Amino acid sequence: MSFPTINAERLLSDLTHLGQIGADPRGSLYRVAGSAADLAGRDWIDKTMRVAGLHTWRDEIGNVFSRRTDSEGPWLLIGSHADTVPGGGHLDGAYGVIAAMEVLRTLHEANHPAADYLETVAFYDEEGVTLQSNGGLVGSTALSENPHVQELMGYLELHVEQGPRMERAELDLSAVTGIVGVRRYLVEIDGQENHAGTTPFELRADAGRVATRFGALVRDVCRNIDATSIGNVGSIVLEPNAPNVVPGRATVQVEVRAGSEKALDGIEALLGEELQRIASEEKCTAGLRTTSAKPVAEFDTRLVDTVEQVCVRNSERFERMLSYAGHDASVMSTKVPTAMIFVPSTGGYSHSNLEHTPDEQLVLGTQALLESVVAVVNLMLATDVSERHSLAA
Ligand SMILES: [Zn+2]
Numbered sequence: 001m002s003f004p005t006i007n008a009e010r011l012l013s014d015l016t017h018l019g020q021i022g023a024d025p026r027g028s029l030y031r032v033a034g035s036a037a038d039l040a041g042r043d044w045i046d047k048t049m050r051v052a053g054l055h056t057w058r059d060e061i062g063n064v065f066s067r068r069t070d071s072e073g074p075w076l077l078i079g080s081h082a083d084t085v086p087g088g089g090h091l092d093g094a095y096g097v098i099a100a101m102e103v104l105r106t107l108h109e110a111n112h113p114a115a116d117y118l119e120t121v122a123f124y125d126e127e128g129v130t131l132q133s134n135g136g137l138v139g140s141t142a143l144s145e146n147p148h149v150q151e152l153m154g155y156l157e158l159h160v161e162q163g164p165r166m167e168r169a170e171l172d173l174s175a176v177t178g179i180v181g182v183r184r185y186l187v188e189i190d191g192q193e194n195h196a197g198t199t200p201f202e203l204r205a206d207a208g209r210v211a212t213r214f215g216a217l218v219r220d221v222c223r224n225i226d227a228t229s230i231g232n233v234g235s236i237v238l239e240p241n242a243p244n245v246v247p248g249r250a251t252v253q254v255e256v257r258a259g260s261e262k263a264l265d266g267i268e269a270l271l272g273e274e275l276q277r278i279a280s281e282e283k284c285t286a287g288l289r290t291t292s293a294k295p296v297a298e299f300d301t302r303l304v305d306t307v308e309q310v311c312v313r314n315s316e317r318f319e320r321m322l323s324y325a326g327h328d329a330s331v332m333s334t335k336v337p338t339a340m341i342f343v344p345s346t347g348g349y350s351h352s353n354l355e356h357t358p359d360e361q362l363v364l365g366t367q368a369l370l371e372s373v374v375a376v377v378n379l380m381l382a383t384d385v386s387e388r389h390s391l392a393a
Helices: 008-018 036-051 094-109 113-117 138-144 147-151 207-225 261-281 301-314 328-332 359-381 385-392
Strands: 055-058 064-067 075-081 118-123 152-160 173-179 181-190 230-239 249-258 285-294 318-323 338-343
Touching: 008 036, 008 094, 008 359, 036 055, 036 064, 036 094, 036 118, 064 094, 075 094, 075 328, 075 359, 094 113, 094 118, 094 152, 094 359, 113 118, 113 359, 118 138, 138 147, 138 328, 147 152, 152 301, 152 328, 152 359, 173 301, 173 328, 173 359, 181 207, 181 261, 207 230, 207 249, 207 261, 249 261, 261 285, 301 318, 301 338, 301 359, 318 338, 328 338, 338 359
Parallel strands: 075 118, 075 152, 152 338, 173 318
Antiparallel strands: 055 064, 064 118, 173 338, 181 249, 181 285, 230 249
């Protein structure tokens, strides 16, 4: 099969252009959702696609869409988010949006049959910077609740990795198999406050010692249960927090991420056991409470396989991987067959003006997106309508 080739020059110059909207002199972006710069960015996306002869529109929340004027669907949606964190980089979100625009324009200009089944999106407010956006993913959540989602045959998102794994493994492309689930815990430990000089070690009920012993174990527990999981002890608070007082109370905040609910359950159970063991050894009492739990997003295996075939054809420096950061694709995957493609992040930097990916990899990723689009459209059109969405399970 031969494919149209994306216009690399247009891709890179559009990335530069969007990267100037909301930029400060150091190149840090302030295109926070709802800001004047964010509105200007989405206006520019809209206008660029209209100038290319495509039909554009916005939904109530402010997501910007485009497709061919005479296309009747169902559509494969491609895109990412248009907003940034304060002081963000020019690739997070923007790369997936611009690449989607490039893919639709290339297929439209080539009059390729897949162009009639394609729709692009620039999602509103993925980052969730402001209080009212309640943790982000605002635009994709709104779309997932809109009847239009039923007219979609799937969702593909191209994104920069935002971490160092791909660069360290010398990869060009990754097919993302899913997005980690995230659980947060509050650990509360009670002991007995006492004089830190006169109380012998063996007579203490030292809540601080339980907190630090437990905190040091979190890594081992994660590694023990699932080598791809990761955890963090982000806060330890001791009371009364003074050098000459044995802490009578301690609270610890722990976050854990893993690619399966089974691994998350295993880590949670083992954390609970270890906490009880350490607390009783230290003559304290302790409890572990879940404060939030974001489920694992598992992408559609047929779409992931299709993306993998395309990527491998374009570069042998390829691996499947799990995403440790959240994306609009996690919301979309609850409604339609979904997959993602990653390109490396130089130095692993993201949410920073140091965000960078070599041009060749930006171009390669966009071409892989185009070829994935053609393959997924063909796959879905060959699949019975009743089975299209069931692929998501
Ligand atoms: Zn992003």
